[in-house]
Amino acid sequence: MAKKENIASVLAFEKKLVPSDGYMYGTCWDVRAEQTTPLKLQEKSVRGTISNRQKPAVQKDPAKLNAEVEKANLQTVDACSLAPEQDTLKLHFTLKVLGGICQPSACNNAAFKQSYAKAARTYIEKEAFGELARRYALNLANARYLWRNRVGAEKIEVVVNALNGEKKQWKFDATEFTTRHFDADDNQVNDLAAHMAKALASDDDFLMLDICCYAKVGKAQEVYPSEELVLDKGKGSKSKVLYSVENMAAMHSQKLGNALRTIDTWYPEFTDVEQSAGPIAIEPFGAVTNLGRAFRTPKEKQDFYSLFDNWARGEQLSRTEDEHYVMAVLVRGGVFGESDK
């Protein structure tokens, strides 16, 4: 274990991929670049059915079951859909890629800071963020950040513009890129990745990207903005509250960020056909919320802290993939202080 004078109890990193909220517009595929209208949330009240599991006593007694099922299950929810004449969803957001990963934003131990910075510099010299940037770029190209809106879309086009430095534009047909693996080798993606890698590896430079994603989902189809986390909804009966900014349906920046950093194919179960969850988001414990599982547990010494603590103090990691993973967690950012007890 590390010596006591080498422990940073205050240690934090800012995120290096900074997405804005994603704003949702409706349009038609043929005029997608010219005409768009902001999508609004609609409140719906529906009469639902009682379809949850009932107690055995109720299940077995038809009269009781009838009485239960006859109840009106009234629900008020937010919803969002394209206008009747529109067939395409436009999702617009910006993404800032920052450098300066060698400097923690807060660190209270000079010795640790030095050994960490050395390890980070060695990584940058060796890898220059090539692999991570390639994966981030692929996630931009494959439109993973559409989440549920991506499912069943007929055509998806992604237009990425660099807003600073060399003005460049990249166009992708997202359906050509799978979200299952990162084996694709595409010139456009590689070029975008090179720009992102340059910013990530820099000391204090940045890259500002503007992303417009068009998904042809069908006329008047429902689209899916982020749902708000309201723990105490008060007296109101609304059971689902969706996110909107200035009256425009939107996706949380956190949700876009999670999709962009869904690049972890290095966790132990990935190759296991039964257990694998595909690429998962970069998280210190490899947590996947909708499975309620952590794929990198301290027991297997595959979590971020087990790897980072030794690596940042100058030890080599056995696999390059582990180094990619550790750096990707730092790009994600967070508070990683260690108890000094």
Next chain:
Amino acid sequence: MSSDYLVIPRIKVHNANALSSPFTVGFPAMTAWLGAVHALQRKLNQQSITAEFSAVGVVSHAFDLQTYQGAGDFVHSIIGTANPLDKNGNRPAFIEEARCHLTVSLVIEISAMTGEQQNQLIEGVQHLLNARMKIAGGDILQFQTPFIANDFTQFRNQLMPGYAIVERRDLMVEAMEQGEDALDALIGYLQVENHCQPAEVDDQNPPDEKAKVIWSRQRKENAKGWLVPIATGFHAISPLGQAKNQRDTDAPHRFAESLVTLGEFKMPYQLEQASDLLWYYETDLTNNVYLCQQAPEADGF
């Protein structure tokens, strides 16, 4: 010495901390704004751009607090964010953190500079805001090109439409001089009272049940304007010393609690000069107070 003003228009900040003191939710604390500008100055100085930012004015153009109020609810509830699962795949406890999206313009007082220095400064500021800075814990998404002006009336209109936050500690001082408790005084200026009085009885048209009384809403007599509670600094509650695991081992540490007073949002066209807008750091070590305040000569303790 004459001063110039560096104006950074329309900074869009995303997910900033709206929990400005332990008991107020709203516009980020003044310490956040002055702190961000001070951090900007230190980063500029590191790049050997000599600039001294002595005072800051904040003008809010848009403020979107992330709260939810359902139909018929009296109180708002905070819209939370979910934290990632822990090592066992369980959801950790929710910690309520109030966030806001906002657009502000900053007016920063700088000492007079030559043209060349000015260009260097503006380039440096733009780069740092894009690449290195956060404000009030939020991400800076975009801003308009900063510029330097020396006459307040020149750029006042560019701060419109918007609301400058100015200090109304005078109201607190006044109320406390009359013996009011500080918290009572603060709430007293913010509360809206509903009064009712019997309607005049008109014999020809006897009033129906509802119209027998007239309701009126009013605030405290001198509480005109858009008053808000704001956190403006810290009051030390322990002596200077070293604490375990403090962030910066070179600077002494002390425990402190927030100072909250009244502020007012005012349209910039109502302000005569830049000093009506600007906030300064003020340290009063005899009273153990670290404060952001307007007009440094004012004394209200």
